[in-house]
Amino acid sequence: DAGVIQSPRHEVTEMGQEVTLRCKPISGHNSLFWYRQTMMRGLELLIYFNNNVPIDDSGMPEDRFSAKMPNASFSTLKIQPSEPRDSAVYFCASSTGQGGQYFGPGTRLTVT
């Protein structure tokens, strides 16, 4: 199995631009998670889906952030408009729901 796939691996954009991060979970996993990692705050859960349905988005920082999962093999996290404080590494993870999450390599986002 290829594991969780994320794209792009690196993204540099200017403040105010729209950013879209993509994730392909492991085939057969029915839960998908988006995390953000910064030096100051560590790893934070933003939102998670179960069977393509958003279950908890309480970690989404504000309305500029949105996430979708149109099917079992694809999810997006969108930031519009982006701000410098959004600079972080964004991870996607998936699981079978039986315990144990598998993480992708992350997208390093820099907003200038």
Next chain:
Amino acid sequence: KQEVTQIPAALSVPEGENLVLNCSFTDSAIYNLQWFRQDPGKGLTSLLLIQSSQREQTSGRLNASLDKSSGRSTLYIAASQPGDSATYLCAVDPQGGSEKLVFGKGTKLTVNP
């Protein structure tokens, strides 16, 4: 609110040493606890998953223990190697089935040859 603490934040040891990484959590009502490894610029790799009913899990040179009542877990690494250098994070699932992991900030381990 569940909080996870890892001490020390950084640890440097000579190759061959046995070492222990610590993780503590404030609410003992957890579903499971997971230890991860993160290499610089990489994602997280799951090392060991301990269910709340278990006391320990072992994988190769790694052994993780769980004491729910005291809110503690330890990761024991035997005969450390330079390749073990990485940041180790622990995470707890505070609610059965929710999988809303709460992470510690990690311990950065350096094993010197």
